Amino acid sequence: MFLLNQHPDYRKPLDPADAETLGLTAAEEVERYLTYRDNHAPTPLDTLPTLATELGVGAIHIKDEGFRLGLGSFKALGGSYAVIRLVLEEASRHLERPVDIAELHAPKVRAAAAGMTVACATDGNHGRSVAQGAQLVGAKAAIFVHSGVSDERVAAIARFGAQMIRVEGTYDDSVAEAAWVATEKGWTVVSDTSWPGYERIPGLVMQGYTALVREALRQLPEPPTHVFVQAGVGGVAAAVAGHLALALGNQRPTFVVVDPARAACLFETARAGHPVKIKHGEPTVMAMLECYEPSLVAWRVLSRVADAFMTVDEEDAVAVMNRLARPRGNDPAIVAGESGGAGLAGLTRAAADPKIRTALTLDEASRVFVINTEGATDPERYEELVGMRPDAVATTFRGADV
Numbered sequence: 001m002f003l004l005n006q007h008p009d010y011r012k013p014l015d016p017a018d019a020e021t022l023g024l025t026a027a028e029e030v031e032r033y034l035t036y037r038d039n040h041a042p043t044p045l046d047t048l049p050t051l052a053t054e055l056g057v058g059a060i061h062i063k064d065e066g067f068r069l070g071l072g073s074f075k076a077l078g079g080s081y082a083v084i085r086l087v088l089e090e091a092s093r094h095l096e097r098p099v100d101i102a103e104l105h106a107p108k109v110r111a112a113a114a115g116m117t118v119a120c121a122t123d124g125n126h127g128r129s130v131a132q133g134a135q136l137v138g139a140k141a142a143i144f145v146h147s148g149v150s151d152e153r154v155a156a157i158a159r160f161g162a163q164m165i166r167v168e169g170t171y172d173d174s175v176a177e178a179a180w181v182a183t184e185k186g187w188t189v190v191s192d193t194s195w196p197g198y199e200r201i202p203g204l205v206m207q208g209y210t211a212l213v214r215e216a217l218r219q220l221p222e223p224p225t226h227v228f229v230q231a232g233v234g235g236v237a238a239a240v241a242g243h244l245a246l247a248l249g250n251q252r253p254t255f256v257v258v259d260p261a262r263a264a265c266l267f268e269t270a271r272a273g274h275p276v277k278i279k280h281g282e283p284t285v286m287a288m289l290e291c292y293e294p295s296l297v298a299w300r301v302l303s304r305v306a307d308a309f310m311t312v313d314e315e316d317a318v319a320v321m322n323r324l325a326r327p328r329g330n331d332p333a334i335v336a337g338e339s340g341g342a343g344l345a346g347l348t349r350a351a352a353d354p355k356i357r358t359a360l361t362l363d364e365a366s367r368v369f370v371i372n373t374e375g376a377t378d379p380e381r382y383e384e385l386v387g388m389r390p391d392a393v394a395t396t397f398r399g400a401d402v
Helices: 016-022 024-034 049-055 079-095 107-114 125-137 151-158 171-185 200-219 235-251 265-272 296-305 314-325 342-351 354-360 379-386 390-394
Strands: 002-004 045-047 059-064 117-122 140-146 163-167 226-230 254-260 308-312 367-372
Touching: 002 265, 002 354, 016 024, 016 200, 016 235, 016 296, 024 079, 024 200, 024 235, 045 200, 049 059, 049 342, 059 200, 059 342, 079 107, 079 117, 079 125, 079 200, 107 125, 117 125, 117 171, 125 140, 125 151, 140 151, 140 171, 151 163, 151 379, 163 171, 200 235, 200 296, 226 235, 226 342, 235 254, 235 296, 254 265, 254 342, 265 296, 265 308, 308 342, 308 354, 314 342, 314 379, 342 354, 342 367, 379 390
Parallel strands: 059 367, 117 140, 140 163, 226 254, 226 367, 254 308
Antiparallel strands: 002 308, 045 059
């Protein structure tokens, strides 16, 4: 399914609060924070020339977030950044003065962190980031996971010392449970989705994602003409679209939001013109995108700066995983998890449809940017779908455009 943005706010300026959250100054501050992370390094930007030729576009560049901060996904930029910001704010209240990131490991800051418990719901990647951030600063973490989260993903979070809490039902059920329990216990919810009255912390999470856009703009030979980004609740799509709109202005690229057909909450929200909660149906293989209600902050941004919304099917996502693992021509091999290549799957589907190509002005001159949002965060599931172990794929040729 494909839909052009028809919202009344389309192409209007971002809400001032969102512009401040996703703007250049904020993004520079995120990058400054990252310099204090021991394992920080820019993630690779790879070029897919053979696939670009096959799809009839000028160039495809893919940002590989499978290498981000040792966590294997872009989520490493959001949850941990928000936790660090919140701890520094708590320390500032205790010490009655501003506390900078440079003081993160000072005894008085760690003492403030020790009294905090951060909580969130997760499909896997966001919870890992929040747990890592809590461990980094000396806070406690309680992570809520729904019944569809694999044991391997749960174990990957628990290794950071987090308390793991299983919740029956879907991701949205775990979000509600996390919010309720945290309120009862006085914990701080660090969610990547927002709801009425809860926007600032999800905004900080989105702010963390702007770092990958800044890196990409420095790595790209030219700004992209088209961007396809996958969406769960919409956080990363909104962060990328919002920052590109602010950074590039009238030269911003055409931006397409890509949903799994089985969990298309943003597509249906765009069709309705307002946030909607869709019914839970058959699970999608794109587990990190299996969300049934959009983030209010993300939708507020996307209603203004997304140009189109589309869906991809299960087989589209799996096909992209396999194509990236077994590249043709001079394309590098890339490990993409079940949700990682969904944006590229959207490009592939759009390029094959003459009506969508025309609607997006997608042609041989188009320079397309996509994000591999995760590597093999569940290696067993990856091997099941691709027929190769992720470490075997990772040791084959990689492109040099880093």
